[in-house]
Amino acid sequence: MLKIFAAPKSVALASVILLEEVKADYEAVILDFSRNEQREPTYQAINPKGRVPAVLTEDGILTETPAILLYIAQRFGPDTLTGGQSAFVFAKIQEFNSYLASTVHVAHAHRLRGSRWTDDPQALEALRKKVPESMLQAVSLIEDDLFQGPFVMGEDYTICDPYLFTICSWLKGDGVDTSRLPGILAHRDRILERPATQAALSRLQ
Amino acid sequence: MLKIFAAPKSVALASVILLEEVKADYEAVILDFSRNEQREPTYQAINPKGRVPAVLTEDGILTETPAILLYIAQRFGPDTLTGGQSAFVFAKIQEFNSYLASTVHVAHAHRLRGSRWTDDPQALEALRKKVPESMLQAVSLIEDDLFQGPFVMGEDYTICDPYLFTICSWLKGDGVDTSRLPGILAHRDRILERPATQAALSRLQ
Numbered sequence: 001m002l003k004i005f006a007a008p009k010s011v012a013l014a015s016v017i018l019l020e021e022v023k024a025d026y027e028a029v030i031l032d033f034s035r036n037e038q039r040e041p042t043y044q045a046i047n048p049k050g051r052v053p054a055v056l057t058e059d060g061i062l063t064e065t066p067a068i069l070l071y072i073a074q075r076f077g078p079d080t081l082t083g084g085q086s087a088f089v090f091a092k093i094q095e096f097n098s099y100l101a102s103t104v105h106v107a108h109a110h111r112l113r114g115s116r117w118t119d120d121p122q123a124l125e126a127l128r129k130k131v132p133e134s135m136l137q138a139v140s141l142i143e144d145d146l147f148q149g150p151f152v153m154g155e156d157y158t159i160c161d162p163y164l165f166t167i168c169s170w171l172k173g174d175g176v177d178t179s180r181l182p183g184i185l186a187h188r189d190r191i192l193e194r195p196a197t198q199a200a201l202s203r204l205q
Numbered sequence: 206m207l208k209i210f211a212a213p214k215s216v217a218l219a220s221v222i223l224l225e226e227v228k229a230d231y232e233a234v235i236l237d238f239s240r241n242e243q244r245e246p247t248y249q250a251i252n253p254k255g256r257v258p259a260v261l262t263e264d265g266i267l268t269e270t271p272a273i274l275l276y277i278a279q280r281f282g283p284d285t286l287t288g289g290q291s292a293f294v295f296a297k298i299q300e301f302n303s304y305l306a307s308t309v310h311v312a313h314a315h316r317l318r319g320s321r322w323t324d325d326p327q328a329l330e331a332l333r334k335k336v337p338e339s340m341l342q343a344v345s346l347i348e349d350d351l352f353q354g355p356f357v358m359g360e361d362y363t364i365c366d367p368y369l370f371t372i373c374s375w376l377k378g379d380g381v382d383t384s385r386l387p388g389i390l391a392h393r394d395r396i397l398e399r400p401a402t403q404a405a406l407s408r409l410q
Contacts (some may be wrong), residue, residue, distance in 0.1 A: 048350050049304075059293035064307070066271070067300035074292060087279060088264035094272035094299075099254075102269070102307040110322045117315045117322075117339060123331035126323045134322060145253050 002026040002072075003056040005046065007033050008204050011105060012053035013169075015068045016203055017162035020196035022076035028203050066097040069159040080156045093153060096146060096160045100167055104142075107134040108170050132175035139171070143181050150190060162200075165191035207231040207277075208261040210251065212238050213409050216310060217258035218374075220273045221408055222367035225401035227281035233408050271302040274364040285361045298358060301351060301365045305372055309347075312339040313375050337380035344376070348386050355395060367405075370396035 004019065006012030006028055019026045031037040031052060038050045047054040047063055055062045055071070062068055073081040083089030109116070114127040142164070146152070152160035168188050171178055178185055191197055209224065211217030211233055224231045236242040236257060243255045252259040252268055260267045260276070267273055278286040288294030314321070319332040347369070351357070357365035373393050376383055383390055396402055 048346060049308075057293060059291075060297075062293075062296050062300060064300040064303035066303045067296050070299055071292070071296040074295075086264075087276070088262065088267075090279075091267055091272050091276040092265075094275055095267060095269040098269035098271045098303065098306055101303055102311060103254075106307060106311050107322070117312070118328070118331045118335050120328070120331040123323070123325070123328035126325040126328035130323050141253060 003029060005029045005031060005043070005052050005054045005056075006204055007031045007038070007052045009169075010052050011065055011163075011166055013200060013204055014065055014163040014166040015053045015055070015072065016200040017165070017191075017197050018069055018072050018077075018081075018159060020199045020203075021157070021162070021194075022072060022081075024072065024076045030204065064101070065163060066094065066101050069097060069163060070094070073159050081158050083153070083158065084156070089153065093158050093160055096152060097163055099142075099146075100160075100163050104135070104138045104167050107131065107138045108167065108174055110134070111174055132177070135171065135174045135176045136180075139168070139176070139181060139184060143183050147183050147187065149183060149187070152187070161187075161191055162197070165197065208234060210234045210236060210248070210257050210259045210261075211409055212236045212243070212257050214374075215257050216270055216368075216371055218405060218409055219270055219368040219371040220258045220260070220277065221405040222370070222396075222402050223274055223277050223282075223286075223364060225404045225408075226362070226367070226399075227277060227286075229277065229281045235409065269306070270368060271299065271306050274302060274368060275299070278364050286363050288358070288363065289361070294358065298363055298365055301357060302368055304347075304351075305365075305368050309340070309343045309372050312336065312343045313372065313379055315339070316379055337382070340376065340379045340381045341385075344373070344381070344386060344389060348388050352388050352392065354388060354392070357392070366392075366396055367402070370402065 002024060004015060004026055006016055016028060037043060044050060046061060049063060053068055055068050062071055083093050110127040111131040114124040118124060148154040151157050152164055165188055168184055207229060209220060209231055211221055212235060221233060242248060249255060251266060254268060258273055260273050267276055288298050315332040316336040319329040323329060353359040356362050357369055370393055373389055
């Protein structure tokens with residue numbers, strides 16, 4: 001059985017949603033970030049990055065959302081989750097999730113995690129100030145160029161969907177003007193109403 | 206035949222090295238970043254992200270280094286490039302490359318691409334100032350916890366190796382104290398002397 005280390009409102013939600021979608025047998029361990037539990041030695045021994053999610057498998061620990069989503073899908077899910085038989089669609093799915101990890105999530109992180117890149121209080125404030133703009137820019141590329149609908153890759157629910165849903169649940173807190181993002185807002189509602197999403201949100205409360 | 210859009214000293218080097226390793230038939234189109242060619246309409250039509258690498262395949266355009274490396278390996282290479290028959294090693298390889306993309310490359314980008322996250326000149330200077338420290342921290346996790354040797358994942362050359370090599374070729378310019386990174390420096394020398402690496406460096410000059 002898999003054990004996933006997660007925290008409320010974190011990106012770990014994407015992986016928990018997918019575990020629910022594929023009906024995997026798993027245990028969720030909820031860390032309290034307000035108590036900095038992710039920095040405690042017991043968790044550092046599990047994941048020295050001090051972040052969530054981390055998944056404990058029979059073979060060892062796995063981190064990084066794009067890798068975890070792909071692992072869960074390949075182990076438990078139908079191949080439609082990763083593009084079916086098409087090597088190119090498979091690659092486009094990895095491309096999309098890599099963009100979420102390295103551009104969209106990173107833009108968001110400059111609001112509350114700016115200390116990764118500067119210790120200067122005024123610079124931290126300057127970083128926070130631009131988040132509404134940089135997040136809108138990052139997500140607009142999805143709205144305008146990448147999103148196909150009704151799901152990210154078209155007719156099939158894939159491992160891009162819980163990940164996009166999770167990151168877009170941060171848009172309001174990031175101060176993003178969502179009026180130009182109708183496709184993404186409709187997608188968020190569509191994923192929110194799925195039973196697996198509801199179950200995952202209950203687990204992470 | 207694949208066509209790859211690349212630029213000297215960019216992360217596109219990793220994908221070109223892998224194309225050389227697997228002896229793929231490809232054409233390289235070199236963009237001149239000093240002339241901002243990545244921002245010109247003809248290239249924006251190919252990759253609206255305005256970055257390299259982008260790979261033109263028979264099925265369409267592919268971007269994001271982790272996705273491109275995996276695509277090239279699965280299409281042209283032996284399965285040892287992606288962990289052989291082990292689903293867990295395959296996942297660990299995606300984990301490693303995702304970490305390079307979303308943490309290590311991002312730390313580096315705060316030196317010259319800080320305008321993605323702030324327009325304030327003093328904040329940009331503050332971001333540049335921390336790069337030696339944040340890059341050292343990001344790469345030390347590889348040195349101490351992730352790197353197995355002689356290659357990233359142990360005995361087999363995988364798609365992690367050209368990517369780590371490429372990012373570590375930036376350490377000197379980033380002002381990183383490499384004295385505590387003996388494993389990574391030896392890896393860099395090991396990858397540098399491979400004929401495929403030499404051929405790729407020639408193509409990107």
